[in-house]
Amino acid sequence: MENALVTLSPSASTPPEHLAMPIAGFKEVYRLSDVENALIDLPSTANEGLRSTYEKMLKAGGTRFSVKPAHMPDMSSLYHELPNFEEVLDDIRKQLSLCIETDDPLELSPMLLLGDPGIGKTHFAKRLSQILGTGYGFVSMSSLTAGWILSGSSSQWKNAKPGKVFEQLVHGTYANPLMVVDEIDKAASDGQYDPLGALYSLLEHDTAKEFTDEYAEVALDTSDMIWVATANRLHSIPEPILNRMNVYHIPAPDHTAACAIAQSIYADIRGSHTWGEKFPEEMGDGAKHKVAESSPREMRRLILNAFGNAKIAGRNEMLPEDIEFERSSKKQRIGF
Numbered sequence: 001m002e003n004a005l006v007t008l009s010p011s012a013s014t015p016p017e018h019l020a021m022p023i024a025g026f027k028e029v030y031r032l033s034d035v036e037n038a039l040i041d042l043p044s045t046a047n048e049g050l051r052s053t054y055e056k057m058l059k060a061g062g063t064r065f066s067v068k069p070a071h072m073p074d075m076s077s078l079y080h081e082l083p084n085f086e087e088v089l090d091d092i093r094k095q096l097s098l099c100i101e102t103d104d105p106l107e108l109s110p111m112l113l114l115g116d117p118g119i120g121k122t123h124f125a126k127r128l129s130q131i132l133g134t135g136y137g138f139v140s141m142s143s144l145t146a147g148w149i150l151s152g153s154s155s156q157w158k159n160a161k162p163g164k165v166f167e168q169l170v171h172g173t174y175a176n177p178l179m180v181v182d183e184i185d186k187a188a189s190d191g192q193y194d195p196l197g198a199l200y201s202l203l204e205h206d207t208a209k210e211f212t213d214e215y216a217e218v219a220l221d222t223s224d225m226i227w228v229a230t231a232n233r234l235h236s237i238p239e240p241i242l243n244r245m246n247v248y249h250i251p252a253p254d255h256t257a258a259c260a261i262a263q264s265i266y267a268d269i270r271g272s273h274t275w276g277e278k279f280p281e282e283m284g285d286g287a288k289h290k291v292a293e294s295s296p297r298e299m300r301r302l303i304l305n306a307f308g309n310a311k312i313a314g315r316n317e318m319l320p321e322d323i324e325f326e327r328s329s330k331k332q333r334i335g336f
Helices: 032-040 048-060 076-081 083-099 121-132 164-170 239-243 255-271 274-278 285-291 296-312 325-333
Strands: 022-028 063-069 111-114 136-140 178-182 226-231 246-249
Touching: 032 048, 048 164, 063 083, 063 121, 076 083, 076 121, 076 255, 083 111, 083 121, 083 246, 083 255, 111 121, 121 136, 121 178, 121 226, 136 164, 164 178, 255 274, 255 285, 255 296, 274 296, 285 296
Parallel strands: 111 226, 111 246, 136 178, 178 226
Antiparallel strands: 022 063
């Protein structure tokens, strides 16, 4: 179902320098008639939670925003912030150029970001959702064995519930949210359910149009969802999944790139707090070069602690001695 395009205001959490004002049409992600029929056919002994789910679906309606930037976003800041993702950003720009300023919906190929832990893969995915002006969903596969985490579990089971895809489309605002499948290489099967099984149909455009959550058993049009998976290595990812995704090998940033990332994280922390206004916009070179010796994942913790160290020392400027690697290392060793 398509309606006239509307312009959406950026959210407060979206960096304005990254965002081309999104425009949106409306897309039907499920048919109300399907929900009505499912509710009518529900036996009196059925799961009350399922009955409530159907009623909420009817109340919310089946249409959601399908958004895309109104024009090509200014991605220069993101290139500077995450220079080791240049290849991915180049391909995204190419795909955006095909649909911007036309009536075509936003379409990005599923992507797998492959690289060492802590180099910014998940952070990149969140930034991408902000650039596109759409929703953001996240599921970590490293701590899950349940095959129904994406596709839901049968309502006949105890403690049954819908999957993450259902939650994003039914309870969310957008027909094309960005969904992160984090550490997909660590997905563990319990022998009965394949936690990646749902992806075989979700990553194929045609079958994604009629994806059925096992809990609600109502077809969802998931074909506009944007998929980003992250992994440290390829060997445990099934070949059919790899064949459905663009695979990008993300290198660790060199020292110059690491300095740029450190400055970006410094600016993000500074800009997110009132106390940050007392600190300079630019991180001092000495502190920046010292922080650049760590991974992007470690940088945020180091920089936040360094702000506090500087403040305790009576300064509104971060110095190299405010960076405490030893403290960071001790935290990492806890529990090992």
